[in-house]
Amino acid sequence: MHIQTIGQGHPIVMLHGWGVNSAVFEPLHQMLSQYCVYYVDLPGFGDSPALDGDIDTWVDHIVEKTPENAIWAGWSLGGLVATRAAIRYPKHIKALLTIASSPCFMAREDEGWPGISPQVLHQFGEQLNQDLSKMIERFLAIQAMGSETAKQDIKQLRDLVMAKSLPQASALQQGLTMLKEVDLRPQLGTLDLPWLRVWGRLDGLVSRRVQPLMPPANDQTEDLILAKASHAPFFSHKQAFSDGVLSWLNKIS
Template structure:
């Protein structure tokens, strides 16, 4: 099968780093990073149907296959939120392509599972988003951006920055937004996490409104994993607490 050509913006020189964004936005959310980390070659992927990338039919495995076909064959993968879920699956399914993994504000299972005491997004919230998508696309994305900054001390500035970068590219396709919500609702990688053998940095915001901090304690404590919790950050720590985020990421990247 011929893979869809995705939009990937490559910036800088050095170690290859693949960057995957979250739901409702695009690769432009990482705009500030190349100037702060000039010693790396970043590959900012617009996920299928977001930004300047075409829609890819199917599920998270189909998305991942398209990304694999459009990025360097050996790289560090960094994923934020939904992008972290995709990057985690990449480390499991294509270990030869992923030399190291970093997940930012990302859960292996975003949906709350009350019967298993697993914290996450309440099912009714995702149902509401799915319903609102069909009614008012712009308002739904705007609301989601607000939730991502919830809890941050610089919430207004965070939303403004997110909006400016996101709106610089084409609006996401409805199909892609719907696919992404389905992934957030259905994908569960919890049982597979101990199979990850690559170095794994997990960055969390203690005030995250989407990934509860209780998730951190439930993650497997692996010899190759490392957790960094930013005490005053929310769901987008690379925007609200850029310096702290860059310090943590750079320290880890230098070990690679």
């Protein structure tokens, strides 16, 4: 597994989302310069080889390669992986930061749970076998929908992501399966650690209706809602994102 370690200080493990790689976090390098950050390429993405298995296989592998007492931060699918790690390894992880992420990404209409429609996830699966690079570009465009700086955000995302190899089709399929099938909602009540949840109100992938359905904020759990941000708030609203996250990090580390 490829992990780029930058800086010194308390460890932070950074996990990217589906279809991209750890290069998307490059805009955060300066912001997190007071920490020792482990920028992970998830299995089959960026410079990491693919790994057979499910989300728990990924979690186990990342836990083996990163230090104890780290803060785990995950964007989108990476947030799902980080949350699963916090549930399975409560003594290993100091705190949790989820960015534009959901404990259950697929919509469950019978339960009134907002999410990505099964049809959209199916379309991405179909395109994996057709034109991989075109599918990745389409997905990157969705990341910034609704943002005031959408064109700029998409170009920056694309340039960073394409600096590394395209993800392996098998890893993309694994990730899609996780987005379709993993549902951590019943286990959220077991989490007993500082948790910051960052949301973009204009997010086209994680609906604004998810946040009110989450366990309520308390002395351990906080919500940071960026009113004009979409799915990549650390791109489109870097200052507001940095201010909120650094304030939280200063309180817990």
